[in-house]
Amino acid sequence: xxxxxxxxxxxxxxxxxxxxxxxxxxxxxxxxxxxxxxxxxxxxxxxxxxxxxxxxxxxxxxxxxxxxxxxxxxxxxxxxxxxxxxxxxxxxxxxxxxxxxxxxxxxxxxxxxxxxxxxxxxxxxxxxxxxxxxxxxxxxxxxxxxxxxxxxxxxxxxxxxxxx
Numbered sequence: 001x002x003x004x005x006x007x008x009x010x011x012x013x014x015x016x017x018x019x020x021x022x023x024x025x026x027x028x029x030x031x032x033x034x035x036x037x038x039x040x041x042x043x044x045x046x047x048x049x050x051x052x053x054x055x056x057x058x059x060x061x062x063x064x065x066x067x068x069x070x071x072x073x074x075x076x077x078x079x080x081x082x083x084x085x086x087x088x089x090x091x092x093x094x095x096x097x098x099x100x101x102x103x104x105x106x107x108x109x110x111x112x113x114x115x116x117x118x119x120x121x122x123x124x125x126x127x128x129x130x131x132x133x134x135x136x137x138x139x140x141x142x143x144x145x146x147x148x149x150x151x152x153x154x155x156x157x158x159x160x161x162x163x164x
Contacts (some may be wrong), residue, residue, distance in 0.1 A: 019130040021163045024073040043099035092152045124156045
């Protein structure tokens with residue numbers, strides 16, 4: 001993960017990049033429980049103060065369980081296993097550190113690269129970004145490829161595409 005100074009700084013950068021229609025409605029949330037073993041935390045994306053998606057430390061245990069099952073079968077412990085990544089993408093099995101990592105990654109990449117990223121969290125940041133204009137949004141809507149995404153991702157596309 002890329003180095004960052006504070007969540008407040010990252011959150012401000014993300015908020016500044018939101019499209020105008022969502023500036024007052026959408027927010028990003030991240031907290032760490034420092035007094036808990038390993039400083040677990042949770043992250044969320046909220047619309048009108050309602051969580052659309054939550055990335056919790058509990059999902060880390062689901063990832064670890066999946067990794068352990070693969071390890072027992074193959075002897076390999078691989079966070080980059082494509083089958084596991086597909087499963088985690090479909091089920092939104094991502095936790096707060098995945099969210100934080102995607103945040104720092106997104107803020108350092110060109111917007112079009114982010115829009116077509118393999119990382120679904122980065123894609124969400126991109127589709128909500130003000131730098132994605134109406135022509136690009138119309139093209140995405142006409143193409144309809146986002147319809148094949150898991151529902152937790154598609155909701156962000158539907159939200160933004162409904163505004164154009």
